[in-house]
Amino acid sequence: MSVSTLVPAAWWARLGQARRRTFLGYLFLSPWLVGLLAFTLFPILAVFGLGFMEYGIFGRPTWVGLENYRDILTNDRLFLTTLGNTLYFVALSVPLSTVIGFLLAVALNTRLIGQTLFRTAFYVPSIVPQVAAVLLFVWLFHPQIGLINFALDLLGLEGPNWLGRPQWAKPAIVIMGLWGVGGGMIIYLAGLQSIPQHLYEAAEIDGATEMRRFLMITIPLMTPTLFYNLIIGIIGSFQVFVTAYVATQGGPLNSTLFYVLYLYRYGFEEFRLGYASALAWILFLLVLALTVVVFRSSSSWVYYESGGER
Amino acid sequence: MRVAESVNLPARAGPSWRYRRSTRRVLRMSAVHLALVATGFLFLLPLLWMVSTSLKSLTQQVAWPPEWIPQPFVWRNYPDAAAFLPLVRYTLNSLTITVLFVIGTLLSCPLIAYAFARIRFPGRDFLFIVLIATIMLPGVVRLIPTYLMFRQLGFLNTYLPMVLPAFFGSPLFIFLLRQYFRTFPEELADAARMDGASEIGILYRIFMPMSGPALAVITIFAVQSQWNDFVDPLIYLNKEKMRTLAVGLYYFRAYQDTTNWGQMMAAATMMTAPILILFALFQRYFIQGVALTGMKG
Structure with missing residues (x-):
């Protein structure tokens, strides 16, 4: 060899x-x-x-210049709907999963009895195969006999027809995603455990309260991890697809028609591959722009030890 | 309350002010425990419900208020689900793709990661930045051209579109392995070179045997990625016989009116069980692997 x-x-x-x-x-x-x-x-x-071509399933691609882009931006009524749905999802799911994942990690990082057990309980849902998880939640969200509405019933609330109402379908899909928050939690937990203990001890001797220690030590030292997860979270949730495809097929009334689902329809159901490519390119630019903005902002809130090694 | 008592048990020696605060401490710790038990339960409940439903009779599935313990246990939901759609066949298909993907990953990634970690050559650091950039690339961007490419190559209705890319290395796995290789002392490779070992020899005789945990992590990630993958099998396979378990499961939802929740949950359980077993066996690597992906790079 x-x-x-x-x-x-x-x-x-x-x-x-x-x-x-x-x-x-x-x-x-x-x-x-x-x-x-x-x-x-x-x-x-x-x-x-x-993106500059018309390309059906049969025949050859033909050059149409900017027509696809012009159609998307001016004639395509669903484009704005789907963009709005996606932004709604990103704006809700990224902050929620960050906060919940981070708080769980902080709670698990204290001296606990059965820490491994807790860690496993929160982590396991995140490894359940996505399609299986979605089927399960379709069942849990069942308007009449679903477990979630039963729980709400016990609290004296009337549960909505989650996946059947435009105003509830998106939150339901966000909730499905939050069930998998354990993956992020593990990343935060690893970050928390790598914070040198002596920093806390020194602060305690100086009389810093627990809240102050959390704000002045934990949060700053966790910003690189938070930053990384934020970027990955944004990129991932812009591409939300499987949950909506399996649970709602974009309905009701296009309320869960997310960007990639829309793109998939054009590409693989209507076989308008040029149009779908233009959609893909727009999404790419959008995600890229947002990533650049977050990267730019990072110098003001992400803390790197020894004067920023990156 | 049991939890509170046991929190008190490891009485720590410390300055006396600690003891004055200890009652508050115990109260607070038991509150944290209680909250975690409650939320932890909330997280596990759906899984228990999935298994419970999969063992219920038709009438018990729709009972209101819901009943937790199946009575009687209806094991038939499993064979019935596998008869409704050929789940055994789908499982074998998923398994084939997964195994081939893992083989490709283990052949390609160590080689590439080794070059990034331990061979010095011009252009390497730039290419490493390219590698990291591709980790962040939204996958949907390449969906359509890649589809056209594989269609042109005649790969539709074969497993090649899923399997072939593994032999060219996956950026995340390369990155993880490279980080692991970098933790070995530099002298290790240098000393072997002095003794006349080739780079291939160093990789396979020294680095690989020392990298069990890292290889386990990428194997597990690779298995998960293929077992769960939905989009690629959906667009590349349209012969019913070739479907994977993930896509097959979708049809339970599509044909929901002609099946029942017990069978649907039985199918979901069948797909989830292998991953949970894998987790039970290799828990450490799952957790370590996920933690590693969060390390800044």
Whole structure:
């Protein structure tokens, strides 16, 4: 398995050490480099190009210039609906899952009896396969015999027809996502455990209250982790698809027609691949812009030790 | 109250002011415990309900108020669900994809990660930034061109669109392995090189045997990703026989009127059980792996 079986020995012998290293480095990277070209760079360029074309399932793609974009922005009445739905979902689910995940982690990071048990209880729902989880929640959200409305009934509240009413379907889908908050919790927990204990001890000796220690030590030292999760959370929730596809198919009255579901319909149900590509490119720019904004803002709230190593 | 008592047990020696505050402390700790027990219960309840429903008779499924313990236990929901849709077949399909994907991942990722971690060459650091950028790329952007590419190659209704990319390395797994390889002392590879070991030799004889936990983590992530994947099988496979379990399960929802909740929950349980068993066996790696992905890089 040595390199000499792959390349002419004489040529290899003439190479200097540095050249050999470079050759080997790229050789090892080559699967990834090929994959990068085929599965990432090519698709990004192609989706940009396809956005300017009309491309049905049969026949050849034809150039239509900016027509797809013009249609999306001026004629497509559902585009704004779907954008609004998606922003609603992102605006609700990202902060909620961050706050809940973080608070759970803080609670679990105290001296607890049965800490592992608690950690498992909160984490396990996040590994339940998504489709199974959605089926389960469709059952839990059943308007007449669902467990959730039964619980609300016990509290004296009348539960809504969750997935059947436009104003309740989106919150229901947010709740489904929050069930999986345990994954984020584990990340926060790891972050909390890596905060040096002596900082807290020093602050305690100086007479800092617990609240103050939380605000002045825990929060600042957790900002890099929070930042990372925020970015991943935004990118992920902009692409919400499976929950809506399985639970509601975008209904009722398009109230859960999220962006990717809409794109999927154009791409794989109506086979208007050019139009769907234009939609994809718009989403890409949107997510990119938002990511850049969050990155920009990070210098004012993300705290890096030793003067920002990144 | 039991919880409060046991909180009190490990009486810690400390300055006397600690003792004066201890009553408040115990009260507060028991409040935290109670709140966590309640929310923890809330998180687990849906899973218990899923299993419970899967074992109920038709009449008990719709009983109001809901009943927790199935009476009698209706195991038939499982074979009935597997007869309603060929779940065994779907399971085998999912398993095939998952196994091939894991093989591809384990062949490609260590090699790539090793180059990023331990071979010095011009362009490496730039390419590493590219790698991280691709982790953050929204996957939906490449959906349509990739679909067209695989269609052009004649890969529709094969497992290649799911499996093939694994052999070219997944950015997140490469990143995780690279971080792990970086924790080995630099001298380790250098000393082996002095002894005349090739880079491949260093990777397979020294690095890989020392990387059990990291390899376990990426294997588990790879299994999860393929077992759960919904979108790719949905767009690439339209022969009913080739469906995966995830897509197959969707049809329980689509044909909801002709089945019942017991069967549906039986199918959901069948899909969830392998992952839970995996978790029970390799808990540590699940938790460590998730924690690792959150480390800044």
